[in-house]
Amino acid sequence: MFKSKNKHGEDATYSTAGFIDLKNPFFKSLGSNGRSCASCHIPTQGWTITPEGVQKIFNKTKGLDPLFRLVDGANSPIADVSSVEKRREAYSMLLSKGNIRVGIGIPADAEFELVEADDPYGYASETELSLFRRPMPTTNLKFLSTVMWDGRETTQMPGSSDCIYNTSTCFSPVSFDLSTQASHATLGHAEALQDLTDEERDAIVAFELGLFTAQIHDDKAGNLTAEKAKGGPKELAKQQYHFGINDTLAGDYITHDSFNPIVMTLYNEWNDIKPNKSPNSAKNARAAIARGQALFNTKPILISGVKGINDDLNINVLPGTCTTCHNTPNSGNHSTPMPLDIGVADESRRTPDMPLYTLKNKTTNEIIKTTDPGRALITGKWKDIGRFKGPILRSVASRPPYFHDGSAADLHEVVEFYNTRFNIGLTESEKADLIAFLAAL
Numbered sequence: 524m525f526k527s528k529n530k531h532g533e534d535a536t537y538s539t540a541g542f543i544d545l546k547n548p549f550f551k552s553l554g555s556n557g558r559s560c561a562s563c564h565i566p567t568q569g570w571t572i573t574p575e576g577v578q579k580i581f582n583k584t585k586g587l588d589p590l591f592r593l594v595d596g597a598n599s600p601i602a603d604v605s606s607v608e609k610r611r612e613a614y615s616m617l618l619s620k621g622n623i624r625v626g627i628g629i630p631a632d633a634e635f636e637l638v639e640a641d642d643p644y645g646y647a648s649e650t651e652l653s654l655f656r657r658p659m660p661t662t663n664l665k666f667l668s669t670v671m672w673d674g675r676e677t678t679q680m681p682g683s684s685d686c687i688y689n690t691s692t693c694f695s696p697v698s699f700d701l702s703t704q705a706s707h708a709t710l711g712h713a714e715a716l717q718d719l720t721d722e723e724r725d726a727i728v729a730f731e732l733g734l735f736t737a738q739i740h741d742d743k744a745g746n747l748t749a750e751k752a753k754g755g756p757k758e759l760a761k762q763q764y765h766f767g768i769n770d771t772l773a774g775d776y777i778t779h780d781s782f783n784p785i786v787m788t789l790y791n792e793w794n795d796i797k798p799n800k801s802p803n804s805a806k807n808a809r810a811a812i813a814r815g816q817a818l819f820n821t822k823p824i825l826i827s828g829v830k831g832i833n834d835d836l837n838i839n840v841l842p843g844t845c846t847t848c849h850n851t852p853n854s855g856n857h858s859t860p861m862p863l864d865i866g867v868a869d870e871s872r873r874t875p876d877m878p879l880y881t882l883k884n885k886t887t888n889e890i891i892k893t894t895d896p897g898r899a900l901i902t903g904k905w906k907d908i909g910r911f912k913g914p915i916l917r918s919v920a921s922r923p924p925y926f927h928d929g930s931a932a933d934l935h936e937v938v939e940f941y942n943t944r945f946n947i948g949l950t951e952s953e954k955a956d957l958i959a960f961l962a963a964l
């Protein structure tokens with residue numbers, strides 16, 4: 524197993540191939556700018572990139588590593604990169620948050636128009652909004668139901684087996700979407716003049732789908748498989764998954780069991796650990812992780828104002844928990860494509876380093892200001908503004924900062940966000956337990 528240290532301990536990656544094949548085209552320069560998939564999906568940085576890791580690469584190469592390319596590494600593709608100091612400025616979003624600039628325009632038939640693009644870097648327009656987003660990990664993809672933050676690589680395929688319960692909305696198998704995604708990444712990020720060969724594409728997808736990453740050692744709790752706990756990537760590889768395995772509305776699409784809010788069970792064996800008097804003991808840390816798991820599964824959250832839930836279901840307040848949205852067993856993503864707006868891209872959370880877009884509804888003249896319209900740039904629908912998928916939560920300790928825009932610096936800030944957004948009323952010790960649990964995923 525391949526291991527890598529992070530702020531809370533150590534993660535491990537297990538490959539079903541038996542070893543991490545560094546000869547896979549995933550690690551090869553595939554285009555014209557020197558980049559490989561591993562330029563932005565680095566095994567020692569949670570299979571994404573972290574600001575700490577990016578800064579090291581910048582300092583070592585004076586900002587000339589292929590990661591630093593104008594096309595989408597810089598704040599603007601026309602930024603001045605003629606000196607080290609200019610590059611430090613031009614790549615500031617990559618250096619501070621590990622964010623890549625995704626450029627997407629307003630669809631021609633959109634229900635809204637762009638009234639103003641307030642872009643601190645002076646580039647964004649309706650033909651190409653600059654969206655600063657975190658690369659998502661290329662591991663644990665077995666559990667994926669939706670590809671990319673806005674689901675833009677998730678395609679529909681009538682007649683497939685991955686259909687929303689009792690509807691005719693069916694999606695391509697994820698392996699199919701990952702295959703087109705690899706091509707798009709090569710032509711876009713790597714600025715290739717030619718597409719991947721079929722062999723390369725198949726090898727990349729097979730490689731990605733064989734990877735499992737999870738925290739294996741916690742600085743306080745020790746080995747995360749101790750006392751029969753099921754932390755770490757080997758147990759994760761055994762976890763059952765199919766499309767709609769635990770749909771919040773319809774239950775399990777195949778077994779027809781009803782929705783089970785007890786989504787996380789990997790630390791069940793630690794539920795009975797009795798805390799002892801020594802504050803820094805591994806026993807106490809294990810008990811805290813088990814309490815955090817229980818909070819994740821059961822702490823009541825009154826879900827309101829979430830586009831994709833409250834509007835679609837026509838329910839003002841939906842009583843739920845973290846697992847209402849993070850419903851895939853021991854993985855934590857949505858087990859069906861379900862982009863939601865929990866408010867991360869709201870105007871109220873805009874920081875000076877982010878663009879702010881003013882959008883106007885063509886029919887009602889209503890105005891929404893957002894740092895990233897998310898799903899709406901794919902569907903053109905007003906109701907999809909600010910909607911993003913819920914990511915897989917395993918090995919989350921390896922990849923700060925969090926949310927699509929890297930706006931939460933650490934797990935503490937994630938928990939504070941939820942506590943404030945949904946008025947959960949977590950006590951300080953509950954927050955600490957929840958963080959201990961997330962860090963052990």
Ligand code: HEC
Binds near residue numbers: 667
């Ligand atoms: C320049 C950086 C960069 C490079 C190079 C890159 N990616 Fe990514 N990758 C990203 C970003 C950013 C996202 C998220 C973008 C979004 O959702 O809008 C992403 C998302 C993904 C996802 C989606 C995961 C999920 O949970 O939905 C996969 C899979 C992926 N990349 C695979 C690859 C492969 C394969 C390659 C090489 C062919 C590659 N990437 C090259 C930056 C990069």
Ligand code: HEC
Binds near residue numbers: 826
């Ligand atoms: C109403 C649905 C919903 C609820 C409830 C919810 N989440 Fe989320 N979660 C999401 C969505 C959607 C995202 C992605 C948002 C974005 O980046 O814009 C997310 C993102 C996250 C992330 C960031 C992961 C990453 O890779 O950046 C963490 C961690 C997380 N949630 C933990 C929790 C915890 C802990 C709770 C309970 C206190 C919780 N969530 C409750 C929907 C939800």
